[in-house]
Amino acid sequence: MKSLEIHTVESSRVSQTDFDNLEFGRVFSDHMFEMEYRDGEWQNPKIIPYGPISFTPALNVFHYGQAVFEGMKAYFVDEETIHLFRPRDHHNRLNFSCRRICIPETGYDQFIQALETLLRLDARWVPEKKGRSLYVRPVIFASEEYLAAKASRFYRFYIITSPVGAYYSEGFNPVSLTTSGKYVRAVRGGTGEVKTAGNYAASFLPAQKAQEEGFTQVLWLDAVEGRYVEEVGTMNIFFKIDDKLVTPKLSGSVLNGITRRSVIELANHEGIPIEERRISIDEVMEAGREDRLEEVFGSGTAAVISPVDRIHHEGEVIDIGQGTIGPIAKKMFDTITGIQYGELDDPFGWTHPVKVKSPEESLS
Ligand SMILES: Cc1ncc(COP(=O)(O)O)c(C=O)c1O
Structure with missing residues (x-):
């Protein structure tokens, strides 16, 4: 050295x-x-x-x-x-x-x-x-x-x-997401799983469009089929469906978030069932329609945990948690920040x- x-x-x-x-x-x-x-x-x-x-x-x-x-x-x-x-x-x-x-x-x-x-x-x-x-x-x-x-x-x-x-002007209040239609963030074999400057430049236009439409960030879908959820602009994403936490598995085009890893480790430690798997936007929207989508939250260094209260996809909007912060998002936020601040x-x-x-x- x-x-x-x-x-x-x-x-x-x-x-x-x-x-x-x-x-x-x-x-x-x-x-x-x-x-x-x-x-x-x-x-x-x-x-x-x-x-x-x-x-x-x-x-x-x-x-x-x-x-x-x-x-x-x-x-x-x-x-x-x-x-x-x-x-x-x-x-x-x-x-x-x-x-x-x-x-x-x-x-x-x-x-x-x-x-x-x-x-x-x-x-x-x-x-x-x-x-x-x-x-x-x-x-x-x-x-x-x-x-x-x-x-x-x-x-x-x-x-x-x-x-x-706070990263978002919303603070620890819910943010809203929209899928982006024609734009993609990353494709397997490309650079989506690494933190390189160009990934972000390419996401500015779709992010601007999402904001013009009244959403905080883009919910990225996979670039090949346009079906599977990947992540958000600067966060990984978690869904609580039927009492289980689900997060998209690392496909090669998703950033391997350190906060994501912390949430998974904490869920395992607390005995909260968690799956890393492919999850399609159709499954998310259907669970939302049927009131089985109990919580959605993002994870990332900047905001730590960010609850999501609304998702838009192809003209349909689902509202999650009636504007309140879900108990798992809160538990994750309180525990991770509690550890970070030495409390x-x-x-x-x-x-x-x-x-x-x-x-x-x-x-x-
Ligand atoms: C594209 C993207 N996904 C996810 C994350 C979350 O990763 P981490 O929890 O390591 O901050 C970030 C932020 O670094 C990011 O830029």
């Missing part, structure tokens, strides 16, 4: 930050991690002040989209402890994405050292109030100035962090505690 150089800011911006009005992903903490790949190895790991980086328009990521990223969170536990949620799983998925997009993998030791150092330096950026957290965004992109549609020889790895409140025991080993100095000490 290369040794980490640290350059700190002269004065922190934290006291100028309005923690009561945080828009998701708009404000960034004082420091960021930077590392470069050249001559066949990752090198020069550094913590530097957050700020602009300079490149020419010939940078190949701008043209060919060779970029992968992660989204994870850090939670305030007490003045001396911050919890990172499942960093090893996020790092494994980052490397999984790297392999698919031809980006050299990074080592976990370097990753966790960078995260711990960033969190210690920017501990005061981790919001204290429950419901808020520090969003952590690792991103790796091709940094060769070369207009050739092939894998770059150079890469940059950054980790930036951003204090956040509940963590029998699963999901949290990675980072010991920080008290705020007074970290100022000095």
Whole structure:
């Protein structure tokens, strides 16, 4: 592991930050991690002040989209402890994405050292109030100035962090979904199961159309038959039908969500019957019509658990749970967030505690 150089800011911006009005992903903490790949190895790991980086328009990521990223969170536990949620799983998925997009993998030791150092330096950026957290965004992109549609020889790895409140303006209130008709998100063999930039760019138009029609997000169906439910824009999806939780199995075009995995592990632990299988939109709509669709909720780092109260598909709308939050969604939300904020025991080993100095000490 290369040794980490640290350059700190002269004065922190934290006291100028309005923690009561945080828009998701708009404000960034004082420091960021930077590392470069050249001559066949990752090198020069550094913590530097957050700020602009300079490149020419010939940078190949701008043209060919060779970029992968992660989204994870850090939670305030007490003045001396911050919890990172499942960093090893996020790092494994980052490397999984790297392999698919031809980006050299990074080592976990370097990753966790960078995260711990960033969190210690920017501990005061981790919001204290429950419901808020520090969003952590690792991103790796091709940094060769070369207009050739092939894998770059150079890469940059950054980790930036951003204090956040609720992801949806609805908060922990229900969101609505619509299937998208002509557009698809991903096809097996493509890149749907990895976190790469292009997947998201391709979903903006259908997401805009869904919002114009009054829905929060798109419920994606499989690209081959247009029948099987896959996931939502930035969430995996769960249905409670006839007392069983069902979530689409990982088909190769669905992102292997860390929150999804947490919900499945928790359901198994609590003895809640759960199936990972193909589930068609027809089955969902029929269960909705027959009042057997008791709950629907999404899972993702940003919103943790997001109840769904309405699904639209081909002109038909089903309403779920009469505007209330279902007991399983609530249980999942309360337990996962309870573990994240250190209020509940963590029998699963999901949290990675980072010991920080008290705020007074970290100022000095
Ligand atoms: C397409 C997509 N699906 C699902 C998820 C949920 O994954 P996770 O629970 O790891 O945040 C995300 C967010 O990362 C996503 O971007």
